[in-house]
Amino acid sequence: MSSTPETAVPAGGAGQELGDDVEQITRALATAGARVPGEVTAAAREDLAQVTQRLALGVDYTVVALVGGTGSGKSSLFNALSSLQFADVGVIRPTTSQAAACIWGSKATALLDFLQVAPDRRIQRESALDGDAEEELTGLVLLDLPDHDSVESTHAEQVNRLLPLIDLLIWVVDPQKYADNVLHEEYLRALAARHEAMVVVINQIDTIPESTHDQVRDDVARLLVEDGLADVQIEMVSARTGEGVDRLRSLLGGVIAGESVAARTARDEVAAVRRRLAGHVGAQDPEPPEAAAVAEDLATASGVPSVAESVRRAVAAPRTVALAEVQRPASSRTAAIRDRWLSQATAGLPAPWREAVVDAAAEEAAFDDHVWTALHSQDLPGGTDRVAAAQRLVGLAAGALGLVLLIVGAALFSSSTSAGGSLAGAGAALLLACLVLVLVARRRRRRTAEERAEDYLRRTTAALTSVVSEDLVGPAQGPLGEHRSARAGICGDTALSTPRG
Numbered sequence: 331m332s333s334t335p336e337t338a339v340p341a342g343g344a345g346q347e348l349g350d351d352v353e354q355i356t357r358a359l360a361t362a363g364a365r366v367p368g369e370v371t372a373a374a375r376e377d378l379a380q381v382t383q384r385l386a387l388g389v390d391y392t393v394v395a396l397v398g399g400t401g402s403g404k405s406s407l408f409n410a411l412s413s414l415q416f417a418d419v420g421v422i423r424p425t426t427s428q429a430a431a432c433i434w435g436s437k438a439t440a441l442l443d444f445l446q447v448a449p450d451r452r453i454q455r456e457s458a459l460d461g462d463a464e465e466e467l468t469g470l471v472l473l474d475l476p477d478h479d480s481v482e483s484t485h486a487e488q489v490n491r492l493l494p495l496i497d498l499l500i501w502v503v504d505p506q507k508y509a510d511n512v513l514h515e516e517y518l519r520a521l522a523a524r525h526e527a528m529v530v531v532i533n534q535i536d537t538i539p540e541s542t543h544d545q546v547r548d549d550v551a552r553l554l555v556e557d558g559l560a561d562v563q564i565e566m567v568s569a570r571t572g573e574g575v576d577r578l579r580s581l582l583g584g585v586i587a588g589e590s591v592a593a594r595t596a597r598d599e600v601a602a603v604r605r606r607l608a609g610h611v612g613a614q615d616p617e618p619p620e621a622a623a624v625a626e627d628l629a630t631a632s633g634v635p636s637v638a639e640s641v642r643r644a645v646a647a648p649r650t651v652a653l654a655e656v657q658r659p660a661s662s663r664t665a666a667i668r669d670r671w672l673s674q675a676t677a678g679l680p681a682p683w684r685e686a687v688v689d690a691a692a693e694e695a696a697f698d699d700h701v702w703t704a705l706h707s708q709d710l711p712g713g714t715d716r717v718a719a720a721q722r723l724v725g726l727a728a729g730a731l732g733l734v735l736l737i738v739g740a741a742l743f744s745s746s747t748s749a750g751g752s753l754a755g756a757g758a759a760l761l762l763a764c765l766v767l768v769l770v771a772r773r774r775r776r777r778t779a780e781e782r783a784e785d786y787l788r789r790t791t792a793a794l795t796s797v798v799s800e801d802l803v804g805p806a807q808g809p810l811g812e813h814r815s816a817r818a819g820i821c822g823d824t825a826l827s828t829p830r831g
């Protein structure tokens with residue numbers, strides 16, 4: 331017999347997926363720390379510990395139990411489904427005084443220990459001679475439970491204890507005692523809520539005439555309707571002859587293809603933990619305004635655009651114009667801008683997370699001082715363009731000289747045509763040069779004015795952006811990043827359900 335693992339948790343199965351979910355939530359709780367109330371964290375950790383214990387048993391097993399009364403032929407059906415004769419296997423005897431188990435694909439030791447199936451009442455279903463014949467039942471744990479109508483009370487207690495842990499209940503009845511009151515009143519009716527996980531098998535059909543099969547089936551169906559189990563499937567088999575056994579094995583294969591009740595229970599428990607914790611993080615992660623946008627608001631509040639405009643006018647003007655100076659903004663204005671940023675940065679966050687962001691940010695007075703330091707440290711650019719001024723001065727001088735020459739040349743033109751014409755021509759040339767230089771100087775002043783105004787705006791806004799980054803954005807990244815991580819772990823960023831196949 332080949333060596334197989336003690337527990338079956340296939341890679342990519344529900345067990346691994348749910349284990350990842352538990353780890354994700356556990357990390358989220360560690361990240362959130364005191365920002366999730368201690369009693370809430372403690373309850374979540376306790377519930378997650380229970381899920382972990384459940385996962386340790388192997389939620390990728392499918393547990394199917396044969397349940398029935400004395401003489402129903404459960405053990406014979408158990409042997410027929412497993413294709414094994416327990417009477418021939420070691421010390422295991424085909425009795426129903428205590429639960430027996432057959433496992434496909436793994437020993438399932440932890441699970442069977444939890445189910446309190448004695449070690450000598452277990453058998454692993456694998457054989458090299460079977461090839462792939464048993465592959466469709468891999469992961470199945472088939473239980474043969476004690477007779478529910480046994481005179482020993484411990485037998486009934488064991489059946490009652492195991493029922494909530496079972497994925498599919500196969501109620502085995504014989505054609506003569508299917509109307510047994512104990513079966514219907516104490517079990518079937520009491521478990522009507524689990525009707526989707528039940529099958530009723532009428533065994534030993536070889537002991538009654540074939541002509542009565544339909545009548546028996548119809549009578550069983552009528553009783554099930556009275557029990558509130560109208561949609562429970564009915565199968566008719568003979569463990570002795572093998573009739574209907576293959577159909578029942580195919581039914582088990584279909585159950586295995588779905589998700590186990592243990593996995594669904596663990597999934598529900600994880601989802602419940604997530605729901606309880608979701609109220610302690612934001613519905614979504616807030617999106618704080620960019621530092622540059624806040625810096626623009628601070629610049630406007632400080633009159634920086636007006637100062638830049640005064641630089642533009644002064645440099646562009648041909649005469650001296652006084653520059654405006656930046657003014658320290660009112661502390662109430664900087665406080666309002668700070669509070670508005672914090673409000674947007676913490677929008678939708680529960681109080682502990684909001685307080686963590688506010689506590690991390692610079693206080694109002696410090697922020698106001700840093701804003702003024704950034705504003706005051708930016709030197710105003712010069713109010714004149716010396717090169718343009720020199721160009722204009724030379725142009726005006728050339729114009730003045732040209733005008734003089736033009737007047738003198740006109741005066742001499744009557745007595746000396748050549749001399750007067752030469753002087754007048756030189757004067758006209760100088761006047762043209764004057765016009766060109768004045769226009770060039772004006773164009774240069776305007777270009778320089780635009781460059782200096784934009785440079786002042788850029789430098790000042792950059793300095794304010796640094797203040798916002800250092801006083802608000804940077805400090806808030808810690809708690810906001812922790813919230814992002816905690817929220818992702820608590821709310822889950824991937825689908826929780828992956829069907830087994």
